[in-house]
Amino acid sequence: MPSKSRAKRRKLPWYLRPFKWLLWFAVLSVVWVLVYAVVPPPVTFTMLADRNGITKDWTGLANIDRNMVRAVIAAEDGKFCTHNGFDREAIEQAIERNAQGRRMRGGSTISQQTAKNVFLWQGSGWTRYVRKVPEVWFTFLIETIWGKRRIMEVYLNVAETGIGTYGVEAGAQRYFKHGANKLTPAEAARIAAILPLPKKREAVSPSGFTRRYGNMITARIGQVRRDGLDGCVYR
Known part of the structure; x- marks a missing residue:
């Protein structure tokens, strides 16, 4: 008979344990992404x-006005349909800008923002840099498993659109008293204009920078339409 010591499961050497943890993380994260490919994320961190x-109300992309899709592409990620989740040029420009001590500005794509919003946490300082590694991994997964249409659908449903308000449906109801399926270009542009700072910017009767930025997005919506920059979402 085998001795008790042999019968016991051998413990993995300490230097191999991190690889075991990484393997578990990889497997669980893939399962998580697969589930959310068909199930609306119930809540985020x-x-x-x-x-x-x-306050939120999950709304399928078919019931969100195309103006909203075009508005976020115009405001957040003009190369959404052509990149693989990462806009290298935007990242390089952001690094250069930040290195020069100018106003901090990120180079995140809609895909990266979706990965962060759904699976990870917000934050600044050192926690922001800790988050970047899993953010890259989750961005790769959703680009591979979900595809552009699902990424856009989830993004428009989990993005913060006001104080305690999430998703463009809840935002449209809050600001314009109607659903996201009836957004005009100007209304969609106003929601897109507040996305970076939804707790500080106002979509109704905006002033200053927010008003100018919203007007610029409205003009860019036409460019997105003419150039078919939202084509990957509606194939």
């Missing part, structure tokens, strides 16, 4: 941390 509560 950002929502759970919001002391203002959560």
Whole structure:
């Protein structure tokens, strides 16, 4: 009979344990992404941390006006349909800008923002840099498994659109008293204009920078339409 010591499962050497943890993380993250490929994310870490509560209403992309899709592409990621999740040129420009001590500005794509919003956490300082590694991994997964249409659909449903408000449906109801399926170019542009700072910017009767930025997005919506920059979402 085998001795008790042999019968016991051998412990993995300490130097191999990190690889075991990484393997488990990879497997679980793939399963997580596969589930959300067909199931709406019920809640995110950002929502759970919001002391203002959560107002949201999941809405399929078929019921979101195309103006909204064009508005976020115009405002956030003009190369959404052509990159693989990462815009190298935008990242390089952001690094150069930040290195020069100018106003901090990121180079995140809609895909990266979706990965962050759904699977990870918000934050600045050192936590932002810790988040970047899993953000790259989750961005790769959703680009590979979900595809552009699903990424856009999820993004438009989890993005913070106001104080305690998430998704463009809840945002449209809050600001314009109608659903996201009836957004005009100007209304869609106003929602897109507040996305970077939804707690500080106002979509209704905006002033200053927000008003100018919204007007610029409205003009760019026409360019997105003419150049077919949203084509990957509607194939």
